[in-house]
Amino acid sequence: MMVPQALLQPRPARILVVEDEVLVRALIAEELRLAGFDVIEADRADDALTYIGAGEQVDLVFSDIQTPGSLDGLQLAETLRDKYPDIPVILTSGNAPTRRVGIVEAFVPKPYDVTQTIALMSAILAQKSPGEPL
Amino acid sequence: MSEPCILIVEEDLLVRTPLAEYLRECGYLVLEASSAGDARTLLEDGSRRVDIVLAEVKSGEPSGFALASWVRAHLPNTQVVLAGTIATATEKAGDICQEGPALSKPYDHRLVLDYIQRLLAARDRNDRT
Numbered sequence: 001m002m003v004p005q006a007l008l009q010p011r012p013a014r015i016l017v018v019e020d021e022v023l024v025r026a027l028i029a030e031e032l033r034l035a036g037f038d039v040i041e042a043d044r045a046d047d048a049l050t051y052i053g054a055g056e057q058v059d060l061v062f063s064d065i066q067t068p069g070s071l072d073g074l075q076l077a078e079t080l081r082d083k084y085p086d087i088p089v090i091l092t093s094g095n096a097p098t099r100r101v102g103i104v105e106a107f108v109p110k111p112y113d114v115t116q117t118i119a120l121m122s123a124i125l126a127q128k129s130p131g132e133p134l
Numbered sequence: 135m136s137e138p139c140i141l142i143v144e145e146d147l148l149v150r151t152p153l154a155e156y157l158r159e160c161g162y163l164v165l166e167a168s169s170a171g172d173a174r175t176l177l178e179d180g181s182r183r184v185d186i187v188l189a190e191v192k193s194g195e196p197s198g199f200a201l202a203s204w205v206r207a208h209l210p211n212t213q214v215v216l217a218g219t220i221a222t223a224t225e226k227a228g229d230i231c232q233e234g235p236a237l238s239k240p241y242d243h244r245l246v247l248d249y250i251q252r253l254l255a256a257r258d259r260n261d262r263t
Contacts, residue, residue, distance in 0.1 A: 033158075040151055041147075041151075042147050051147055051148065053256070054253045
């Protein structure tokens, strides 16, 4: 059977970035794309959940804790843990978290080093799917 | 010379993301904003020269019209394309792609519209359950 070439090629890992500060989001998104990742940019945790709920594949979520809307980043992580336990979550914040963040793969304090943060994402994705291209 | 840059201004993630992915495949560097206010923040930051702003007419407060006026006054070399509906936005993205740096369109813009409509239908179904 003939298979479209595009389906044979490995898909880059898709990272959903949730950050309402547009300049911060644009910077990390651009660096992630330069590193070869597919990036989805959301400014609200609610939108991130809607995107995943619509059936779109996401390999990792990187979310600020303080996000506008009805969900914050921690609540997003809790919901993902219940409904989509295969999606690793990294949280970030400029403030120390007031609630437990133990349910997520990592917490990165702001301001974060972009290169180190991308290396962390790569390591978590590699652990999740050893042997698969990122 | 770096690739031309487009700023997409669209509130709905399920609309903005497929449009942005399509234009990236057309060879553009694409910035994303969910509101006209965020778009203006990106434009004022000035770290990236934006060639085209593709904005929905509404885009919250300030409106897409107000953003267009601001761009025309402050960034005369930046083209503004306003779209009132998702269909118009995808059609205009198709036109922009036609003139883009890639040698050919990755796919027809009508497929982008179909994809967006499928995502919106999935959201509607989830909202009902």
